[in-house]
Amino acid sequence: TQSLxxxxxxxxxxxxxxxxxxxxxxxxxxxxxxxxxxRKY
Numbered sequence: 001t002q003s004l005x006x007x008x009x010x011x012x013x014x015x016x017x018x019x020x021x022x023x024x025x026x027x028x029x030x031x032x033x034x035x036x037x038x039r040k041y
Contacts, residue, residue, distance in 0.1 A: 009033050 013030065
């Protein structure tokens, strides 16, 4: 369901923020996730 995908994506973002990745890597990952969600919903 959509809510499950949103929960999974938000959890992935939280884990990503807790990692020591640079901001460029985070923005690429978040843009990919947003594009994926926009296509499905």
